[in-house]
Amino acid sequence: MGISVIEKNAALREKIVPSRGFSLANLLKKADLFHRIVSKLSRTAPLRTGSVTVVIPALNEAGNLEKLFAQICIAFDELGVTFPVLVVDDGSTDESPEILAQLSEKYSFLTVVRHSQCRGVAAxxxxxxxxxxxxxxxxxxxxxxxxxxxxxxxxLRAYRPGVVAISGWRQQRGDGKSQASHLANRACQHAFGLQIHDMNWIKLVRKDALEGLPIELITHRYLLAVLAGLGHPVVEVATPWHPRFSGVSKFGKKRLLTSGRDFLRVLVWFYLTRSVGQHLQSMGNLQPGLKKRLLKFGSSGIPVEPPTFSVEFRFFPVRDNR
Structure with a gap:
């Protein structure tokens, strides 16, 4: 029996446009694969070459610099990428400038900026x-x-999509400053509503989240607290603490008093900013130019979302510096 015209046409259509390419199951599989690829790329976003700058503040740290860069190179080797490194020498009076000059010749990824005198961490x-x-x-x-x-x-590996800051949390700390830090952290927890254990330590931050913030007022001490208070998701990662390798700590009673003064200033600024922002939101008929200037005065906006917080526990052996 011969093949009918209808059967021939059906066979021809199937040959030209395979039905399996347009099946719902196939489309869902492709969509799922696309989602997984995008998700993987977004999770590893900071790991892409050139997407992170390692910033190191330095003040009279001559005895630490060579070992510091040896350890940074180990990190780059493990990650399989090399990031730019920026050292800001805050007016060192020891051999740090000479050592940094030698290191910048050795490492092409290193840039050194030097302050003519000590200006502080905010600077x-x-x-x-x-x-x-x-x-x-x-x-x-x-x-x-x-x-x-x-x-x-x-x-870097603790990054999650949407997170704007990742904080380190010192484990097994033994520098004698933990009590003062504990009091400062508790004050920030109550004031800004974020349960981070270590506000003033290493951190990974999106640069655009800092734009518009008065860094000279907030300083590094309360940066994470303010970001969380403004509704930005913050992640905390447990990291090992090690004894200082060389030199002396810059911590003292004067810095403790400065920290308390800065906390009060940041607190006033934060609640004033929130109050101004809430009023601006209700002033729909305000002229755009005036509203823009007021928003600039109010810095970066108002906390419109509850703070987001998570902790990732990782434990490492304490390095012996002796």
Missing amino acids: VWQTALSHVKTTWIFWGQADLESDPATDIPAL
């Missing part, structure tokens, strides 16, 4: 922001109490 942040061109900033330490070989990968 270091401002200098860093004016030089960093990447999406993310990793804020490290030159004293090797934070080991970049483990801490840089730990914070």
